[in-house]
Amino acid sequence: MISKTMDDEKSSENPEKGQSKLEVLIISDNKKYSDAGKEYLTNLITADGSSLFEISNLAIDDLITNGDLLKERSSGNKDISVYWPDILFFDIRENIDDRIKLLGGYLSSHKNCFTIVSIDERNFDFLINHDGWKDIQRNANGLSLSQTYRMISKKNDYNKYFERVLKEILPENTLSIIKQVKSGTLNVTKPRYIDFTKYATFSKEMREKFGSELVAKSLDILATFNPDETYKMLKKTLPKYSEDSIPQHCYPPFKDFIPISSAEIIPIIKDQDKGITSAYVHIPFCISECKFCDYSVVEGVKEAPAYLKDLRKELETIFNSTGWRTLSPQGMHIGGGTPSTLSVELVKELGDLLTDFFPNYQKNSRLSFEISPAVNEAKLDAYKNIGASRASVGLQVIRNEGLLKWLKRVYATGKGEKAVQMLLKRWPDNTNIDMLYGIPQQTIGSWEEDLTAAIELGVPSITFYDLRVSPRTRFVENQQFPSFYEIMLMRVMAIEKFLESGYKQVSDNQVVDSRALKEIGNQPYTYRDAKKRGGSTLGIGLSSYSIFPGLIYSNIGGKDPHESSKMMENYSNVIEEGKLPVDIGKILNEAEQMSLFMIQGLKLSGINKPANGVDTNQFKTRFGQTIYQAFPHAIALQDAGILEKKDGYLGLTHKGLAFEQLVLKNFYQRGINTA
Ligand code: SF4
Numbered sequence: 199m200i201s202k203t204m205d206d207e208k209s210s211e212n213p214e215k216g217q218s219k220l221e222v223l224i225i226s227d228n229k230k231y232s233d234a235g236k237e238y239l240t241n242l243i244t245a246d247g248s249s250l251f252e253i254s255n256l257a258i259d260d261l262i263t264n265g266d267l268l269k270e271r272s273s274g275n276k277d278i279s280v281y282w283p284d285i286l287f288f289d290i291r292e293n294i295d296d297r298i299k300l301l302g303g304y305l306s307s308h309k310n311c312f313t314i315v316s317i318d319e320r321n322f323d324f325l326i327n328h329d330g331w332k333d334i335q336r337n338a339n340g341l342s343l344s345q346t347y348r349m350i351s352k353k354n355d356y357n358k359y360f361e362r363v364l365k366e367i368l369p370e371n372t373l374s375i376i377k378q379v380k381s382g383t384l385n386v387t388k389p390r391y392i393d394f395t396k397y398a399t400f401s402k403e404m405r406e407k408f409g410s411e412l413v414a415k416s417l418d419i420l421a422t423f424n425p426d427e428t429y430k431m432l433k434k435t436l437p438k439y440s441e442d443s444i445p446q447h448c449y450p451p452f453k454d455f456i457p458i459s460s461a462e463i464i465p466i467i468k469d470q471d472k473g474i475t476s477a478y479v480h481i482p483f484c485i486s487e488c489k490f491c492d493y494s495v496v497e498g499v500k501e502a503p504a505y506l507k508d509l510r511k512e513l514e515t516i517f518n519s520t521g522w523r524t525l526s527p528q529g530m531h532i533g534g535g536t537p538s539t540l541s542v543e544l545v546k547e548l549g550d551l552l553t554d555f556f557p558n559y560q561k562n563s564r565l566s567f568e569i570s571p572a573v574n575e576a577k578l579d580a581y582k583n584i585g586a587s588r589a590s591v592g593l594q595v596i597r598n599e600g601l602l603k604w605l606k607r608v609y610a611t612g613k614g615e616k617a618v619q620m621l622l623k624r625w626p627d628n629t630n631i632d633m634l635y636g637i638p639q640q641t642i643g644s645w646e647e648d649l650t651a652a653i654e655l656g657v658p659s660i661t662f663y664d665l666r667v668s669p670r671t672r673f674v675e676n677q678q679f680p681s682f683y684e685i686m687l688m689r690v691m692a693i694e695k696f697l698e699s700g701y702k703q704v705s706d707n708q709v710v711d712s713r714a715l716k717e718i719g720n721q722p723y724t725y726r727d728a729k730k731r732g733g734s735t736l737g738i739g740l741s742s743y744s745i746f747p748g749l750i751y752s753n754i755g756g757k758d759p760h761e762s763s764k765m766m767e768n769y770s771n772v773i774e775e776g777k778l779p780v781d782i783g784k785i786l787n788e789a790e791q792m793s794l795f796m797i798q799g800l801k802l803s804g805i806n807k808p809a810n811g812v813d814t815n816q817f818k819t820r821f822g823q824t825i826y827q828a829f830p831h832a833i834a835l836q837d838a839g840i841l842e843k844k845d846g847y848l849g850l851t852h853k854g855l856a857f858e859q860l861v862l863k864n865f866y867q868r869g870i871n872t873a
Contacts (some may be wrong), residue, residue, distance in 0.1 A: 203513060205499075206366055208501075209268075210642065211766065214524050218283055219524075220250060220251050220252070220283075220284045221251075221252045221254075221283040221284045221285070222235075222251045222252065222253045222254070222284070222285045222286075222287070222289070223253075223254050223255065223256065223283035223285070223286050224253070224254070224255040224256070224287040224289075224460065225255070225256045225257075225258060225260075225287065225288045225289060226239070226255070226257070226258070226287070226289030226316075227258045227259075227289070227292065227406075227792050228289060228291075230321055230356050231316070231356050232255040233356075233652070233810060234356030234357045235253070235255070235287055235356070235358065235359055235360050235417065236253050236255060236356075238357050238360040238361055238364070239360070239364075240253045240583050243531050244581070247395070247551075248462070248674055249582070250284075254283070254367060254440045258293075258297065258300070258698055271724060276560075280295050283311060284311065284312060285311070285312045285314070286311045286313045286314065287314050287316065288304075288313060288315050289302050289316045289323075289414055290298045290315055290317055290318065290325070291316060291318040291321070294317075294318075294324060294325065294834055295324075295328070296320050297336070298325065298328050298330040298331065299410070301307075301313075301315065301330070302333040302334050303331040305333070305334055305337035305338050306333065306337055306581025308310060309501060311338060311603065313334070313338040314363060316359075316363075317336070317508040318696055319418055322402075323402075326542060327411055331577075332366065332389060333805045335686060336640065343606050344497075346749055347644065350434075353745050354493075355422065356737070358424075359752055360680070362424070362427060366378065371770075378486075381795055382703075389445060392545065394427075395483075396426050396683075397420070397421070397425040397426050397587040397683065399622070399657070399684045400681075400684075401417045401421065402615050403416055403462065404642060405417060405686065407642070407643075408641075408642045408646070410643075410646060411693065412589075412646055412691055413642060413646065413687070413691065414633070415689055415694060416690040416691045416694050417687065418766065419694065419852070419855060419856075420683075420687060420690055423839075423852075423856055423857070424851040425683065425686070426565070427443070427801065428838070428840070428844065428853065429682070429860070431838060432840075432857055432860040432861060432864060433860065435831055435834075435864055436864060437863070437866045437867070438669040440736075446520075449794055449797045449862070449865075449866055450784050450786065450790060450793075450794070451752065451810065452757075452864070454780040454784050455752065455756075455757065455783060455784050456782060456783070456784065457781065457782055458751050458780055458781070458782055458783035458784075459778050460519065460777060460778040460782065461474070461776075462783075462785075463522060463749060463780055464519050466746055466749045466785075467520060467726075467744075467749065468519075468520040468521060468522075470734055470746050470747070471520070471522040471523075471525055471733075473733060473734045473746070473747070474525050474527050474730040474731040474733070474735070474857060475527050475529065475728035475731070475733025475734065475735075476527050476528065476529045476530070476531070476725045476726075476733060476734075476735045476736075477525065477527045477529075477530045477531075477556065477563075477725075477732060477736045477737075477738070477744070478530070478531050478532075478533060478725070478734065478736070478737045478738065478739075478740065478742055478743075479509065479531070479532045479533070479548070479552075479739055480494070480533060480534060480737065480739030480740055480741055480742040481502075481505075481532060481533070481534040481535045481536065481537040481540060481579045481739065482494055482495050482496050482505070482534055482535040482740045482741070482755075482762060482766065483495070483496060483497075483498065483499045483505075483535050483536060483539040483540070484496070484497060484534070484535055484536045484539065484570070485497070485498075485500075485503055485536070485539065485570065485572060485818065486606060488605055488606050489605050489606045490595075490605065490637070490665055490667075491603065491759075492666055492759055493534065493535060493759060494535075494740050494743070494755040494756065494762045494765060495534065495535045495536075495759070495762055496535075496740035496762045496763050496766055496857055499539045499540070499541075501618075501766065502539070502540055502541070502544055503544065504515070504746075504760035504770065505739075505740075505770075506525070506540075506544055506547050506551070507553060508550060508769065508770050508773045509548075509738055509739055510551050511773045511774075511776075512738055512739070512767075512773055512778070512779060513551070513555045513738060515773070515777065516723070516738075516778060517735075517777060518829070519750070519778065523719075524555065524556065524560070525555060525556050525736065526556065526559075526562050526563070526735075527556065527559075527563055527725075527728065527731070527736070528556075528562075528724050528725075528728045529563060529564050529565075529723070529724030529725030529727065529728040530556065530563045530564070530565045530566070530658065531565075531566045531567070531725035532548070532565070532566070532567040532568065532586075533567070534568060534814050536568065536569065536570045536592075537567045537568055537569065538567075538572075538573040538577050538578075538581075539570070539626075540566070540571055541577075542576050542580040545577065545580035545583075545584060545857075546580060546583070546584065546613065546691050548582070548615075548850060549584030550584070552565075558722070559585065560584075560585035561618060564587045564588065564724035565584070565585050565586045565587055565588070566586065566587065566588035566589070566590060566628075566723060566724075566725055566726070567581055567586050567587075567588075567589060567590070568590050568591070569589060569590070569591050569592075569617065569621070570591070570592060570617075571591060571592075571593065571613045571614040571616070571617040572617075573591075573617050573620065574614060574682075577621055578620055578621065578624055579624075580650055582624050582625075585670070587625070587628060588625060588629075588630065588659075588722065588723065589616060589621045589624070589626040589629055589630070589632055590629075590632060590659075590661070591614065591617050591621060591629075591632070592630060592631075592632045593614040593618075593631045593633060594607065594632060594633060594634040595607070595633075595634065595640075595648060596614060596615070596631075596633070596647075596648045596651040596655075597638070597644070597647045597648055597651045598640075598644045598647065598648070600639075601637065601639060602640055602646065603639060606635065614631075615655060615744075616670070618655050618657060620629060620712065621865050622656070626658070626715065627658055627713075627714045627718050628658065628659065628722055629657050629658060629659065629719055629721075630658075630659035630660065630661055630708075630722075631652060631655065631657050631660055631661070631787065632658065632661050632662075632663060633648060633660065633663070633690040633872055634662075634663050634664075634665055635653060635662060635663070635664055635665070635680075635685065635689070635692070636664040636678040636679065636680050636684075636685045636688065637665050638678050638679055638680075639678075640680065642684065642687060642688065642691070643716070645688050645691065645692075646691060646695075647821055647841070649691060649692055649695045649696075649826055650695075652696075653695070653699045658711045658713070658714035658716065659708065659709070659710045659711075659722055659723075660687070660701065660708070660721075661707055661708045662692045662707050662708075663707060664685055664688070664859075665679075672674075684828065685858050686770035686857070687854060689855070690856050693709075693805065693852075693855065696709040697709070697805060700712060702715060702806070702807070703802070703805050703806070703807050704723070704804060704807065705723075705726065705727075705730075705801060705802050705803070705804060705807075706748070706800075706801045706802070706803050706804065706850065706855060706858055707819075708723065709724050710727075720811045727802065729745070729798070730799060730801055730802050731798075731799065731802070731813065731816070732795050732798065732799070732816060732820065733770075736745045736746065736752065737752075738753075739761070740753060740754065740755040740766055740769045740779075741753055741754070741755030741756040741759065741762075741765070742756075742816070743756065748784060748785060748791060748793075749783050749784075749785055749786060749787050750783055751780050751783025751784070751821075752781055753779045753780060753781055753782060754768050754772060754779045754780075754781040755768075755769060755781070756781060756782060757781065757782055779781040788821065788826075789823070789867050790867050792821050792828050792829075792867075793866055793867045794818070794820075795817060795866050796812055796817075796825070796828075796829065797865050797866075798811060798864045799811055799812030799813065799817075799848075799864045799870065800848075800849065800850055800861070800862060800865070801854060801859075802849070803849035803854065804855075805847075805852050805855070807868075808845075809847050810842070810844060810847045810849030810850075811841075811847045811848050811849020811850060812825065812846055812847060812848045813846065814843070814847060814848050815844055815846055819821075824851060825848055835861065835864065836853070837850075838853075839851055839853050839854075840853055840854040841854055841861075842854075
């Protein structure tokens with residue numbers, strides 16, 4: 199056994215140690231931790247290429263508990279002066295009680311040591327309430343408590359850990375630190391609780407409140423994303439212009455839209471008929487207005503027959519104004535509102551309308567539509583008869599009756615499950631349910647119940663939305679929304695649960711089961727995919743949006759969902775006058791088009807998804823520059839593990855998906871806002 203006193207150390211310091219190198223000792227049983235620490239520190243070199251650190255490592259067993267420290271390492275380093283280092287990394291993530299004592303013993307004999315304690319976020323409270331903690335604080339020259347996570351498993355994660363810790367703890371000029379350490383003047387008098395305390399607190403609270411396996415696993419996954427640091431990083435690079443008050447991305451921001459006339463849009467869209475890859479028809483009728491809906495809807499269906507006639511007139515007017523003859527989009531969607539409020543006769547009329555303007559759509563396009571749970575078999579048959587190949591039911595909440603009532607969804611919980619069975623009979627491979635999270639009063643527990651319920655329904659496709667809160671959303675005042683971390687946890691839980699149950703992710707918020715994917719191919723929701731791959735979208739009806747190269751515009755009703763009845767009247771009057779019902783819009787410059795292209799494309803990301811995210815070649819062909827030239831910060835996001843480039847696509851990683859809203863906002867154009 200070898201022991202050494204402080205005096206021994208001091209006397210040996212000058213002759214044995216280099217004048218400009220810091221001795222670093224890493225004590226851990228985790229080889230990846232030690233290797234990564236060594237590797238990272240070894241790579242830090244001075245301008246003349248020499249190394250800054252003399253690094254050594256020990257396993258915990260090499261320490262003995264009698265207060266005097268070490269036994270000789272079998273691995274051969276005979277220069278034990280290194281065991282009295284300038285900087286000590288001490289890994290106490292396992293057997294924390296023993297290790298606190300070991301560390302206390304070590305520091306009581308070697309006081310002049312800058313100490314970095316690596317701790318598991320779960321054990322934070324245990325450490326700072328431990329008797330030995332006071333000794334550690336007293337005896338370390340400088341002390342930093344640096345949290346890491348038990349879920350860290352890859353060496354690369356450890357490399358990042360060391361990089362972050364060093365950057366956070368040590369001042370920028372390493373040589374000056376060396377001087378300070380050598381002269382004993384580097385002294386952090388108070389321990390700095392630097393990392394992850396916000397997430398650690400959140401994680402602890404969630405584990406205590408909702409101790410399920412799924413919650414624990416999702417928290418562990420999130421922990422590996424270094425949430426506090428990632429959040430800080432993404433916030434830091436956020437363009438000022440990204441409407442911070444609105445949690446979800448929305449590009450271009452709504453405040454950019456200004457009144458626009460048909461005289462402005464016709465010259466832009468008239469030769470674009472071939473580029474229209476998706477078309478949307480808005481059916482604004484709902485049985486009642488749900489709380490938090492931000493769509494343009496009117497209660498009841500009495501105006502539906504007249505509205506269908508207006509839709510026909512709108513299409514006639516746009517075809518006449520542009521000279522278009524027919525359109526053949528890949529994907530069409532009938533949304534709302536609630537398309538299933540239309541009677542069987544009106545659905546047939548809608549089919550005739552589509553046939554007149556989109557001939558052969560039943561052959562060339564995939565048609566999807568939305569229903570509410572309050573639907574009947576005859577209406578579903580009617581949609582089947584007009585060629586619908588995908589049906590989606592907005593369940594939003596499956597099991598929690600109280601939450602449904604609070605949302606003002608006017609049907610009992612069982613009704614939704616019945617509607618699903620009716621859909622599955624007709625669209626066994628392409629029935630989707632919509633689920634909503636991030637709702638006030640929704641808990642992590644009730645979300646988990648709904649995730650289980652969704653899987654029990656046996657649907658081939660599930661879409662999970664976070665509640666969009668925008669200036670247009672109804673009833674947002676005085677509501678307590680789930681926190682950023684809660685929403686992120688809900689998202690990660692959904693992805694985890696669905697992937698674990700055999701679903702595959704086909705976009706940021708949709709999963710489809712493998713069997714259905716085999717049957718219908720990789721684009722089960724063709725309308726959405728065509729739109730997000732940069733094709734043009736034609737929107738028809740109240741409040742619908744259209745997107746063309748260099749232009750985005752909304753019909754009447756888009757900006758005033760709270761006044762839909764009045765807007766419905768305005769829409770109808772304008773149509774009667776033979777005009778296009780366009781209302782607000784924005785001419786997009788090249789840079790804004792690139793942002794839109796990126797943001798839309800990134801939404802086609804998913805874990806292990808083929809064609810993940812934005813098609814980089816398509817971007818280059820369209821804009822004449824690479825994504826990295828247009829958005830140099832994409833490189834940093836890639837380095838941070840938020841984006842990944844694979845097979846010609848740049849998409850969100852698991853971490854990027856967790857932080858999706860902030861990542862997408864990072865692709866807003868900067869500095870355009872003049873307001
Ligand atoms: S959430 Fe759906 S069903 Fe409810 S009001 Fe909005 S569009 Fe209608």
